[in-house]
Amino acid sequence: MNTYTAQVDAVAGSLGLSALVGIIPLAAFFIALVGLKRSAWLSGLIALATAIIVAVLAFKMPVDLALLSASQGAVFGLFPIVWIVVMALWFYQVTVAAGRFEDMRAIFDSIGGGDVRIQAILIAFCFGGLLEALAGFGAPVAITATMILAIGLKPLKTAVVVLIANTAPVAFGAVAIPITTAGKLTGLDPAHIGAVVGHQAPLFAFVVPLFLLLLIDGVRGVKDAWPAAVAIGASFAVAQWWTATHFSYELTDVVASLVGVAGAVILLRFWKPKGAAEAKQRLGIEEIENVSELTPVRVWMAMVPYVLVVFVFGVAKLWTLGVNVPKALAATDLTIPWPGLDGRLLSAATGEPITGTVYTFTWLSSPGTLLLITGLLVTIIYTVFNHNGKFPMTIGKGLREIGACMYKMRFSALTIMSVLALAYVMNFSGQTLAIGSFVAGLGAAFAFFSPVLGWVGTAVTGSDTSANALFSNLQQTAATGAGLDPNLMVAANTTGGVVGKMISPQSLAIAATAVSMPGQESTIFKKVLPWSLGMLVVLCALVFLQSNVLAWMLPPQ
Numbered sequence: 001m002n003t004y005t006a007q008v009d010a011v012a013g014s015l016g017l018s019a020l021v022g023i024i025p026l027a028a029f030f031i032a033l034v035g036l037k038r039s040a041w042l043s044g045l046i047a048l049a050t051a052i053i054v055a056v057l058a059f060k061m062p063v064d065l066a067l068l069s070a071s072q073g074a075v076f077g078l079f080p081i082v083w084i085v086v087m088a089l090w091f092y093q094v095t096v097a098a099g100r101f102e103d104m105r106a107i108f109d110s111i112g113g114g115d116v117r118i119q120a121i122l123i124a125f126c127f128g129g130l131l132e133a134l135a136g137f138g139a140p141v142a143i144t145a146t147m148i149l150a151i152g153l154k155p156l157k158t159a160v161v162v163l164i165a166n167t168a169p170v171a172f173g174a175v176a177i178p179i180t181t182a183g184k185l186t187g188l189d190p191a192h193i194g195a196v197v198g199h200q201a202p203l204f205a206f207v208v209p210l211f212l213l214l215l216i217d218g219v220r221g222v223k224d225a226w227p228a229a230v231a232i233g234a235s236f237a238v239a240q241w242w243t244a245t246h247f248s249y250e251l252t253d254v255v256a257s258l259v260g261v262a263g264a265v266i267l268l269r270f271w272k273p274k275g276a277a278e279a280k281q282r283l284g285i286e287e288i289e290n291v292s293e294l295t296p297v298r299v300w301m302a303m304v305p306y307v308l309v310v311f312v313f314g315v316a317k318l319w320t321l322g323v324n325v326p327k328a329l330a331a332t333d334l335t336i337p338w339p340g341l342d343g344r345l346l347s348a349a350t351g352e353p354i355t356g357t358v359y360t361f362t363w364l365s366s367p368g369t370l371l372l373i374t375g376l377l378v379t380i381i382y383t384v385f386n387h388n389g390k391f392p393m394t395i396g397k398g399l400r401e402i403g404a405c406m407y408k409m410r411f412s413a414l415t416i417m418s419v420l421a422l423a424y425v426m427n428f429s430g431q432t433l434a435i436g437s438f439v440a441g442l443g444a445a446f447a448f449f450s451p452v453l454g455w456v457g458t459a460v461t462g463s464d465t466s467a468n469a470l471f472s473n474l475q476q477t478a479a480t481g482a483g484l485d486p487n488l489m490v491a492a493n494t495t496g497g498v499v500g501k502m503i504s505p506q507s508l509a510i511a512a513t514a515v516s517m518p519g520q521e522s523t524i525f526k527k528v529l530p531w532s533l534g535m536l537v538v539l540c541a542l543v544f545l546q547s548n549v550l551a552w553m554l555p556p557q
Contacts, residue, residue, distance in 0.1 A: 002062055005346045006430030008437040010059040019438035021058045022431035025051035025422060026460065029505065033522045040509050040521035041411045044418030051422050055429035066425055068341040072359055073424030077417035077506075079361070081138065081462070082409065083368035085416070085510050088142035090405045091375045095305055097401055098382040098393040101150050103302035106294055115276040116151055116285055117216045118228045118264065121209050123147050124165035125232065126260040127306075132169040133253030134313035138462070138510040139367055141166050145514035152285030153216070155515035160527045161212055163502040163511050167535070168205035168240070170464050170498045171197045172252040174367070175317045178464040178497065179249055182472040182490050189487075191249055195555040196491035198244025198252065200542060201498060202237035204535060205256070209233040211531065217279050224274040228264060235263025245555055251318070301385065305378045312374045316365070329365035336361060345428055356428070356469075411518055415509040416462075423461045427470060432460070436471050440478035447482070447547035450475060450489045451539045454496025455532075462506030464497035484547055488554065492543040499535040502528045 011018040029047035032038045038046070048070060055061040055069075095101045124144050131140035145162045149155065171178060176194060183190025209229035213221050222229075239259035243252040319325040335358050337343070342357040363369065379398035386393055426432045436453050440446055453475065457467025472490050479489035501507055508521040517524070546554055 001344060002065075003344045003346050004061050004065050004428075005348050005351075006059070006061075006428065006433060007348060008430055008434045010430055010434070015434065015438050015441065018059075018430075018434040021054060022426065022434045024054055025426060025431065026456075029419075029422070033505075034525060037522055039411070039415075039519045040505055040512070041414040041418060044415050044422065044505060048418050048422045048425065051425040051429075051431065054431060055425050059429045059431065061429045065341060065344060066429065068338065069424045069428040070421040072338045072341060072357065073421035074417040075359065076424070077420030078413065080366040080368055081416050081420065081506065082413040083366060084371065085138050085142055085368075085412070085513070086402070086405050086409050087368040087371035087375065088139040089146070089409065089514065090402050091305065091309070091371050091378070092143060092146040093401045093405055094375050094378055094382070094398050095302075097397055099391045100302050100305075100382065103294060103298050104147070104150060107299055107302055115225060115228075115273040115279065116153070116283065117213055117221050117225050117276075117279055118268075118273060119151055120148050120153060120161060120216055121165075121212050121229060121232055122261060122264060123151070124162050124212060125209055126236070126257050126264075128162065128165050129169035129236070129253050129257035129260070130310065132166060132173040133175065133251075133257060134310065134317055134367075138506065139371065140169075141507060141510050142514045145511060149515060152280070153283065155517050156520075156523065156527070157216065159511040159515045159517065159524045161215055162514075163507060163524070163528050164215065164531055165208060165212055166501060166507070167208055167498050168201050168236070169253045169257070170458075170501050171201050171494045172240075172244070172249065173464065176250045176252060178468050178494050181465050182468040182494060185469065185472045186476045186486070186490055188476070188490060189557075192487055192555070192557055193491050193494070194249025194252070195245045196487050197494050198241050198249070199546075199554055200491060200495040200539065201244075202241045203538075203542065204498065205237040205240050206233040209236075217282065220275070220282075221279060224276075224279065227271055228267060228273060231263045231267040232260050236260035254314075301382070301391075304381060305374070308377055309371070309374045312370055312377075313367070316370050326365075332364040334361040334363065335359070354428075408518075409513055412509040412513040415521070416506050419460075419462065419505045423466070426460070432457070432470055433474070436474045440474055443482055444484075446478055447484055447489070447492075448540050448544040450478075450492040451496030451499075451536060451543055454493035454498075455500035455536050457493070458497035458500035459503050462501070462504035464494060464501065467497040467500070468494055485551075485554070487557070488543065488546060492539075495539055495543075496536065499532050499539060503532045 009015045009018050011021050025047045028050040029043050032043035032046045052066045055066045056063050128140040128144040141162050145158055148158045179194045180190050209232045213229045236256045240252055240256040243255040315325055338357045338359050343353045345354050347354050379395055382393040383395055439449050453471045454467045457470045458464050471493050475489040475493045476486040479486040508524055512521045
């Protein structure tokens, strides 16, 4: 059978022209989504078709290989990505079906001095950071969005808040898989890469809570409640820096999230926010009824799902005493060489088949499966302890919600699958590498533009891990050629992905579905794009300065 080797100068032997042509599918997606106001799933299919045409006609990829690349990407989008999102939504829906989520809303109403603005920050930033640390892959956005809706914020505002909150934690998400991946691919010490990221991401961790406050309630909200935002952001940032630098980069977000909550709790013992009642009126949030009826049992039952999800993910990702649970779960993964594709895509550097054509079916270790297990436990607990019929729940009722969530996710699933298919076609045909190689050829100025690669990679794939898989080797090679620190450039790729996550079509689809705004991804995109671009420019400037005048602030090797 014929083989294919991706060439970064495939178009007329020109790297610049190849990069320009390689951008066409991405341009097609955003023109369809924003310019023509098409739905995200249709925009994804248009971009996918464009990528296949570019791969075949411009990059000379055989038609069958282009189509097989798209099929592998689509299946990866279906499992584990769509599986995770469906299970995250179902996990929430179980609490709604059992009548427990109103109690959760009442509990959060009692936290933060009854200030909905502080509650939203704690949920989106701290609890979302904890979920990102343990699960990642869209679960934090889906779960925290539904929780914030429950405390009364409007859908569009909720979607924007959770997407922007899901920034600083992303680099260390899923037990720091993006950094571990970069270390494995480059041969660099992942602990040192993590430490460098720990000297970049905390900048966003410090300011994001203030941004959230501004988004939720404008300038008035910042004036009323800035001490809480500063306390949460500073606590999170310092813990993130210390853990990544001196303790364990894998546990960075776990520690930072818990410390962020602790910072808020300590502050609220000595300070109370201003204008909490007025803020509720401005935001159109109704007062919670029957708060006085909350008993310790009802509080505990409302909290059980989130205690269990932290416990299950903590055991699955971190438990190594006696039985190495992460290793045991990973041993159940099934590796499947993609039929018709594996062995036919060759590396331009070695001439050997690339490894990316092997699909890993993580049927048990997937965060989606862990959410299923947790949700089943919650369903059983709610069925057994139904509070004398006041909160009716049955196992059958809980399981039926899975079908409802799948139906609700049908168009979002199509969006995610089409976008991942797009990413695989662009990657395997050489379109993404052409774009990256062109940016890497900027010489010393590459230090400024280095984060852009991670930003683009994560925006396209929806995954900081995927962005590192795409560009970490490229970052290392370009840094060495330009006389820059490879660790800094690889870390910059990781942190660049942090600010690109919010504009990823995958993230937009997840957020839109979670807040019941399917088909309105373009509206959300317009709201978050300026924030993403603004943070990217700041990060580019920081990395450039860290490569020369601020080199002293980087951790020693």
